Amino acid sequence: MERLKANLLALLVAAHLLAITLQALPAPGGGMSRSTWKDPTVQAEFDAWRVRLNGWGWDGTTAQLEDQLWDFAKGFMERRDQVLTPFKPYYKHAGTTQAWRMFVAPHRYPARLELDVLEGTTWRLVYKERDAEATWRGRWLDHDRVRSLIFRFSWRPYRKQYEMFVRRLAKEAARDFPQATSFRARFFKYQTLSPEDTRAGKAPSGRYVEVLTVPLGGAP
Amino acid sequence: MSAPGRWARWVNWVQERETGETLALLRIALGLAVIGTISTVAAHDLVAFLWLDAASGGYREVAGHGFLYGIIGVTPATVWGGVALGLVSGLFVTLGLGGRLPAFIALKAIQELTDLNGSAGGSYDALLTNALWLLVLGDATRTLSFDCYHRSGQWRDDTPILAIPRRLFLFQLVLVYWSTGAQKVSNYWTPFGGFSALYYILQQPTWHRADMAWVAWIYPLTQVMTAAVWLFELGAPLLLLGLWARRWPESRLSNLARRLPLRGMFAVFGVGMHLGIEALMNVGPFSFISMSYYLALLWPSEARAALDRLTRAVSPKAAPG
Numbered sequence: 179m180e181r182l183k184a185n186l187l188a189l190l191v192a193a194h195l196l197a198i199t200l201q202a203l204p205a206p207g208g209g210m211s212r213s214t215w216k217d218p219t220v221q222a223e224f225d226a227w228r229v230r231l232n233g234w235g236w237d238g239t240t241a242q243l244e245d246q247l248w249d250f251a252k253g254f255m256e257r258r259d260q261v262l263t264p265f266k267p268y269y270k271h272a273g274t275t276q277a278w279r280m281f282v283a284p285h286r287y288p289a290r291l292e293l294d295v296l297e298g299t300t301w302r303l304v305y306k307e308r309d310a311e312a313t314w315r316g317r318w319l320d321h322d323r324v325r326s327l328i329f330r331f332s333w334r335p336y337r338k339q340y341e342m343f344v345r346r347l348a349k350e351a352a353r354d355f356p357q358a359t360s361f362r363a364r365f366f367k368y369q370t371l372s373p374e375d376t377r378a379g380k381a382p383s384g385r386y387v388e389v390l391t392v393p394l395g396g397a398p
Numbered sequence: 399m400s401a402p403g404r405w406a407r408w409v410n411w412v413q414e415r416e417t418g419e420t421l422a423l424l425r426i427a428l429g430l431a432v433i434g435t436i437s438t439v440a441a442h443d444l445v446a447f448l449w450l451d452a453a454s455g456g457y458r459e460v461a462g463h464g465f466l467y468g469i470i471g472v473t474p475a476t477v478w479g480g481v482a483l484g485l486v487s488g489l490f491v492t493l494g495l496g497g498r499l500p501a502f503i504a505l506k507a508i509q510e511l512t513d514l515n516g517s518a519g520g521s522y523d524a525l526l527t528n529a530l531w532l533l534v535l536g537d538a539t540r541t542l543s544f545d546c547y548h549r550s551g552q553w554r555d556d557t558p559i560l561a562i563p564r565r566l567f568l569f570q571l572v573l574v575y576w577s578t579g580a581q582k583v584s585n586y587w588t589p590f591g592g593f594s595a596l597y598y599i600l601q602q603p604t605w606h607r608a609d610m611a612w613v614a615w616i617y618p619l620t621q622v623m624t625a626a627v628w629l630f631e632l633g634a635p636l637l638l639l640g641l642w643a644r645r646w647p648e649s650r651l652s653n654l655a656r657r658l659p660l661r662g663m664f665a666v667f668g669v670g671m672h673l674g675i676e677a678l679m680n681v682g683p684f685s686f687i688s689m690s691y692y693l694a695l696l697w698p699s700e701a702r703a704a705l706d707r708l709t710r711a712v713s714p715k716a717a718p719g
Contacts, residue, residue: 188409191562195569198528202577226585270465272534273505273527278577280521283584284598308603321442322682323518329604330517339458339517346447346457370601373594376614 194274197265202276205258206251209279213334215244218287218369289332289365289387291319295351295358295394304355315350332365332388341390348392355394364389415558418540419701420693422494424567425501425538427690428529429492432504435526435683436484436511449477449514464513466506472514483507491533494543498534505530521574522684528570529691536563542705554705567694568641572634574688575668579631586624593624605679623674630667637664661695668692 214220221240224247228240238246262269269275293305293314304314307328318324331340340363348361368384399407439445446455454474461472470476484507490500505527512523537559539545546555585591586598597620600610613620643655669689676685696704 184409184413187560187562188405188412191412191566192408194566198570198573202573204577204581223584226591230590272531273509273524274531275524275527276573276577277524278521278574279581280578281595281599282578282581284586284595285602285604286598288602288604290603308606308609317442318444318447320680321438321444322520322680323439323444323448325604325680326520327448327515327518336517342452342459343457346452370598371611371614373597373614373617376611 194268197268198274198276200265201262201269202278203258205255207277207279210251210255211333211335212248215248217333219283219285222286223283284370287367287369287384289367291328291331292364292366292386293347293351294362294364295355296360296362297355297358301362302358304351314354315347332367337388340388344390345392348394352394358394361392361394362389412560412562414561416561416564417556417698417702418537418559419542419698419705420564420696421533421536421538421559422540422542423693423696423701424529424564424690425494425533426492426542427693428526428533428687429488429490429504431526431683431687431690432488432491432508432530433485434686435508435522436481436488438682439511440481445477445481446474448518449511450474458515461514462516464510466510467514477511477514480507480511484511491530494539494545497539497545501530501533501538505534520682520684522682522687525574525684525687525691529567529687532563532566532570535566536560538563564694564698567691569638571688571691571694572638575631575634579628579634582628582631587628589625593621593628596620596624596627600678605681607678607680610678626667627671630671634664637661665692665695 209215215224224244225240228238228243231238231243290307291305292303292307292312294301294303296302303312305316305319306312307319313320319328327339327343330336331343344361344363347363351358351361364386365388366384367387368382371380371382439448447457449461450456450472451461452459463472467476467480484504487500487504487507490496491504508523508530509527512519540557540559541555542553547553549555582595584595586595587593594617597613597617600606600613600620637660640655640658640660643652646652646655669692672685672688675681693701
């Protein structure tokens with residue numbers, strides 16, 4: 179009986195190791211979105227790899243590389259899904275999910291959230307990510323879990339959640355700024371500066387994206 | 399060696415035992431991680447905002463849910479109940495009260511709460527649930543626990559427990575590093591991109607604690623660190639290989655593995671990296687949970703010696719031996 183228990187335990191440990199290793203193998207995961215791939219950060223990566231591959235003799239364009247990678251990744255993810263299917267109940271019920279895509283690439287075109295309220299005819303900045311002055315609702319917005327949300331909201335697949343998030347914050351703004359007539363959320367999307375440009379004192383240039391405005395019930 | 403012979407060796411290896419100090423320290427650290435992970439959400443008044451629907455103070459029209467909340471429903475009472483259960487189970491895990499059950503309840507609480515909004519979290523949630531599962535599998539309350547005191551009238555119990563849970567912690571830690579390293583295919587992590595990844599990551603506003611423009615003046619150092627982190631992550635499996643090789647019969651490789659301070663080198667770089675991340679970035683409980691895993695590098699005899707020294711320092715008369 180003891181020997182049987184020992185063999186059973188050894189089998190379970192082997193199954194555990196197999197399950198977690200298979201799921202930890204590199205995979206694009208949540209990055210499988212064509213709209214996400216169109217982000218300038220991702221496009222710049224494709225372009226850099228295209229230049230390198232051209233140098234190694236592969237004759238193709240960035241668009242071709244992207245299409246080929248998409249087809250490969252799609253097929254890979256389908257096959258991966260089949261392989262992982264028997265283990266899915268184990269990941270789900272034992273909490274053994276393996277998703278370790280951490281800082282796989284720097285986001286060269288990040289988006290910084292800004293929130294404003296319209297008072298009279300002037301927009302007043304009340305929150306800006308990592309700003310020391312504009313810190314309205316910073317207790318919420320600077321928490322690591324909300325940082326994670328805000329990071330996602332600048333990506334197209336999260337648009338609906340972003341809209342709900344802004345509407346919810348507008349309710350708070352209506353309470354905190356009773357004179358305000360509108361609440362605005364937007365992301366300043368810019369290219370991060372190279373070390374040389376930073377040392378030269380340049381400021382990042384960019385543009386506002388994902389601009390949402392919610393009317394408030396304030397006095398006109 | 400034949401397949402049956404290999405299997406027999408595997409079975410014997412899985413059956414190896416050691417005293418439980420290291421697993422107990424892991425249990426204490428992870429219990430605190432559970433408490434910290436849940437309590438910061440409550441302390442920042444974010445329970446409703448993140449985990450409930452708009453009618454109950456959340457920002458989403460309909461809250462998401464995992465397995466259990468799909469059955470019991472997502473209401474303020476059930477979510478706050480989950481928060482309370484998570485905190486109490488985390489406390490029980492820390493104290494070593496109730497055997498394996500509190501670790502399983504804590505695992506489910508973390509999993510179910512974070513599943514309520516999968517966008518509001520990170521890898522640290524999975525890192526924590528993986529660790530809690532290993533505490534469920536192991537006899538983590540054998541020593542340094544209220545269970546131990548209740549059972550034996552002593553806080554310490556030298557009865558050996560299975561070593562495999564501690565070893566699985568090590569395997570998990572190495573797997574995390576290798577997996578994330580293998581997925582760093584961006585140019586910026588490689589020589590082709592000038593090893594500039596860390597510099598540019600530190601320029602992203604999402605995670606940093608303060609403006610990081612100043613790192614432009616120490617850019618070469620960030621390049622060295624980028625290369626070092628990338629190689630450390632990709633090379634993490636060498637730790638397991640080295641520890642395994644020490645058990646081999648006399649050979650050049652096994653002698654080298656015995657001579658090199660593998661665990662020390664791994665711990666110094668790894669813990670240093672996490673302290674650096676913690677100093678510069680707000681990544682929630684990620685650093686604390688990651689560093690908790692490093693306790694698995696301690697042999698139980700080392701953990702026991704450290705505990706003896708601590709006991710002597712705190713209460714000279716109470717020290718054993």
